[in-house]
Amino acid sequence: MSIAQINSNAADPILQIRSLKQYFPLGKKGGQRLFVKAVDDVSLDIGRGEILGLVGESGSGKSTLAYSVVGLYRPSAGQILFEGEKIGARRPLPLRKDIQIVFQDPGSSLNPRQTIGEILELPLKVHFPALKSGERQKRVRELLQMVELPAAYAWKTPGAIGSGEKQMAAIARALAPGPKFIILDEPTSALDVSIQAKIINMLLRLRREHNLTYLFITHDLSLMRNIATRVIILYLGRVAEIAGTEDFFRRPTHPYTQMLLSSIPVLGAEDEALKPARILSQGEIPSPVNLPTGCSFHQRCHAVLDRCPGDDPSLRQIGAEHWVRCHRQ
Numbered sequence: 301m302s303i304a305q306i307n308s309n310a311a312d313p314i315l316q317i318r319s320l321k322q323y324f325p326l327g328k329k330g331g332q333r334l335f336v337k338a339v340d341d342v343s344l345d346i347g348r349g350e351i352l353g354l355v356g357e358s359g360s361g362k363s364t365l366a367y368s369v370v371g372l373y374r375p376s377a378g379q380i381l382f383e384g385e386k387i388g389a390r391r392p393l394p395l396r397k398d399i400q401i402v403f404q405d406p407g408s409s410l411n412p413r414q415t416i417g418e419i420l421e422l423p424l425k426v427h428f429p430a431l432k433s434g435e436r437q438k439r440v441r442e443l444l445q446m447v448e449l450p451a452a453y454a455w456k457t458p459g460a461i462g463s464g465e466k467q468m469a470a471i472a473r474a475l476a477p478g479p480k481f482i483i484l485d486e487p488t489s490a491l492d493v494s495i496q497a498k499i500i501n502m503l504l505r506l507r508r509e510h511n512l513t514y515l516f517i518t519h520d521l522s523l524m525r526n527i528a529t530r531v532i533i534l535y536l537g538r539v540a541e542i543a544g545t546e547d548f549f550r551r552p553t554h555p556y557t558q559m560l561l562s563s564i565p566v567l568g569a570e571d572e573a574l575k576p577a578r579i580l581s582q583g584e585i586p587s588p589v590n591l592p593t594g595c596s597f598h599q600r601c602h603a604v605l606d607r608c609p610g611d612d613p614s615l616r617q618i619g620a621e622h623w624v625r626c627h628r629q
Contacts, residue, residue: 313345314481314513315369320378322364322537326589336588338364340537341378346481351507351514353528353545355521355560359585361537362517366483369515370401382481397427400474404486406466410458416469417454420444423476443472448502464495468502475506483515488523500527522564525549530621533557536588536596539615543622553624555601595627603628 322339339361346352356362367373369380371387380387382395403409410419420440424431431439441451447468458466467487474482484503488496504527506512516528524531524545531548533540533556541554552558583600586592592599598608605627615625 312348314348314383315346315515316381317342317344317365317369318379318381319343320365320368320380321376322361322368322373323376334589337537337591338588339368342534342537342539343378344532344539344542346513346515348480349507349511349513350529351516351527353524353531354515354517354534355519355524355531356534357519357585359536359588360534361588362534363485364537365534366401366485366515366517369483370399371395397477398480399483400477400479400481401483401485402467402470402474402487404489406470407458407463409470410466410473412458414457415454416444416449416456416458416461419458419469420454420473420476423473427477439476443476446475446506447472448498464491464499467491467495467499471499471503471506475510478510479512481513481515483517485517486519489518489520503527521560533560536586536591538596539623539625540597541622541624542615543619547619547622551619551622553618553622553629554597554626555603555628556597557624559600559602595625 320339320342321337323335323337326334326336328334342361342365344352354362354365364373368375369387382399385395387395387399410416417437417440420443421436424436424439428436440454444451444453449465449468449472453461453465453469458469461469471487487503488499491499500523503514507514516524518524521531528545530542530544532542533554535556541548541552541557543551548557549561552561582602586596586599592609594607594609594611595601595604595613598604601608607627611627613625613627615623616629617623618629
């Protein structure tokens with residue numbers, strides 16, 4: 301299978317993931333080594349300028365994949381390339397400048413003992429050591445303006461501002477080095493709905509203005525429909541389905557995808573018509589330490605076949621940009 305075939309804008313990929321595995325050792329049992337298979341043989345490309353939505357339940361491997369991309373984890377196998385350069389556990393300074401991440405909880409990712417201005421100034425000191433103090437202060441004001449925060453917030457500490465404002469400051473910090481690629485790890489899930497909308501609109505504006513590429517991680521499929529160019533569904537560390545956003549919502553194919561989409565609450569008849577028939581979630585997510593044989597979803601699947609428990613399906617193409625890992629295709 302050609303990797304380029306399963307990726308949008310493959311002629312100009314900014315990030316390439318090749319057969320990535322991220323296993324965490326747990327010791328031994330009965331003489332056999334045990335591993336948590338957090339990410340298990342994932343390959344994909346992210347085209348320059350796109351917003352790739354990465355969706356899955358808790359424990360699906362979304363954040364582990366993100367942390368591998370930013371270099372927090374050394375891959376157990378496979379490789380990650382950014383603009384053709386391999387990413388390892390120790391990224392060279394230019395890569396740390398070009399790849400940034402915004403975490404779900406800004407309260408735990410911002411230093412409570414520093415002012416917002418000091419937090420934003422630190423990456424400027426690291427990546428632009430030639431800048432003088434006055435130039436850094438000017439850049440801090442520009443960053444606050446970019447995320448729609450008043451200049452006076454430079455003197456506030458994280459504890460003195462609201463959760464939404466903390467996340468805006470975290471986004472400003474990610475923008476400080478002038479990145480090309482930003483990972484957004486559920487950046488709005490802990491915020492009020494009105495603040496969520498403001499931050500999403502701001503992220504879309506920043507993408508247009510600064511030619512950014514996003515990997516947007518979430519468990520909220522409704523959000524993906526409005527912002528993503530493509531959607532990937534992860535289940536137990538593996539790709540279950542990947543498609544362009546419009547095709548994904550109009551023709552969900554994997555039983556796991558159908559189950560997720562059928563559970564989305566909607567307000568209008570038009571949205572209700574796009575949903576699959578109601579599929580009740582059954583069973584629990586298996587342990588990533590002791591994965592089921594065959595298809596890893598077969599114990600929860602409403603459309604399981606006789607071959608599913610013993611035969612692991614491969615990722616198959618069913619459309620121009622639509623791939624699915626299922627024996628029914």
